[in-house]
Amino acid sequence: MASLIGETDSTRSASKGVRVVMPVHNASGYVVAALESVLRDLPDDGEVVVVDDGSSDGSGALVETLAMRDGRIVVLRNEQPTGVSRALNRGVLFGTCPEFVAVAEHDDLVLPGRFAAQAAALRADAGLGAVSGEGRYLGPTGRIAGRVSVGPRTDAEFHEMRDAGREILIPHPAIMYRRDAVIAAGLYDAEFDAAQDLEIVNRLVYAAGWRVRTITEPHVLYRIHDSSMSFSHISAQRMMTRYIVYRNRAQLDGEPFLPFAEWQRANQPDRRTRWRWYRKDTGALRYRQAGLAWLNRRPFAFAGNIVAASVLHPRWVLMKLRVARGR
Structure with missing residues (x-):
């Protein structure tokens, strides 16, 4: 069951040029600042479709308060969480989507x-x-x-x-x-x-x-x-990345390819590969933790994590340092 706050006419966006879709789930500490930053940069013919995906921390009420003050905001509510993909799709498909549709995160x-x-x-x-x-x-x-x-x-x-x-x-x-x-x-x-x-x-x-x-x-x-330091999805992301490369090459060659679930069952890594991935993923995570320590002005935690990341996954650290220096 979903509720719509801010507009009831599903064709209201036909004349708009840019739609920003913001999925929100339990982001009460950040969502107001995030949405206000979107509104400050939004073109005159723009709109924001916020999809409150079953938040239980008051995020929905905060967004609805902003929607009452600014007519450019539409709030769609999912009573239960549906996941980020479904929330994004709902925001894109709502009403008549304009020519361009952007994504904004609920905490950026x-x-x-x-x-x-x-x-x-x-x-x-x-x-x-x-x-x-x-x-x-x-x-x-x-x-x-x-x-x-x-x-x-x-x-x-x-x-x-x-x-x-x-x-x-x-x-x-x-x-x-x-x-x-x-x-x-x-x-x-x-x-x-x-x-x-x-x-x-x-x-x-x-x-x-x-x-x-x-x-x-x-x-x-x-x-x-x-909460952005989560390790829980890294292994799944690695398998998905491998599958996407496999699918890309099949499509380039005009060959059929397996669905993800079937491919995943046929391509489970052996113990040695799992250990190599674990070492690299842990190194990537320690690099993220080093970045958080730097942003929090904790030099000793920064140094410890950057050393650990460099030992576990040196290529990742070098790549990130090149990006940081604009190369």
């Missing part, structure tokens, strides 16, 4: 100029199905550090990655789709909720034939806190 902050730059990039190139922007990390104390940049920044980089069948990801918390592209790709697949961003971008590229790009401008502050 949108930086000024994001939506205008992304819409301009999509309008300028009809072959682009989605664009995103770079970001920086925001810690609990308000400290900003680091740099987030992934994915192709030019057409040459895109074609090099695609021709090799590589996994392609542009930063999902700052993504903007062309409506026709995300719908043609089939929207989000709930089977991949641990890596729904990677899965839909690769389906957009390899199955639906669109190009994607990361704009080399800062568009979002990624909030880092203890």
Whole structure:
């Protein structure tokens, strides 16, 4: 059962140019600041569709209060959690979706100029199905550090990655789709909720034939806190990434491919591989914990975690350091 706060006319968005979809689940400490940052950057013809996905901490009430003050906000409510993919799909499919649809996270902050730059990039190139922007990390104390940049920044980089069948990801918390592209790709697949961003971008590229790009401008502050340090999905994400690469190459070669569940049953890693993955995943997690310690101004915790990360997964640390330095 779902409720709709803010609008009752399902065709209200026909004249809008940009829709921002924000799935919210138990984010009462962050969602007001996140939504206000979206509203500050939203174009005059924009709208925000917030999907409160069964929150139990008062997040829904906070969002509804903002919706009463600002007519650009629509709140859709799921009485029970449905998962991030279904929540995103509901936000995209609500009413008449405008030409462009963006995603905003319930705890990140949108930086000024994001939506205008992304819409301009999509309008300028009809072959682009989605664009995103770079970001920086925001810690609990308000400290900003680091740099987030992934994915192709030019057409040459895109074609090099695609021709090799590589996994392609542009930063999902700052993504903007062309409506026709995300719908043609089939929207989000709930089977991949641990890596729904990677899965839909690769389906957009390899199955639906669109190009994607990361704009080399800062568009979002990624909030880092203890709950973002979860280790629980890393193993699942690794299996999903392997499957997506397998599927990409099959599609490039025009060959059939197995559904994910069937492929997963046939490709369980052996003990040695599981240990290698565990070491790398632990190293990646320790690097994240080092970043959180830096943002919290805890130098000893930072040093301990960065040493551990460097021992466990040195290639990951070197790659992250190159990104942070803009290389």
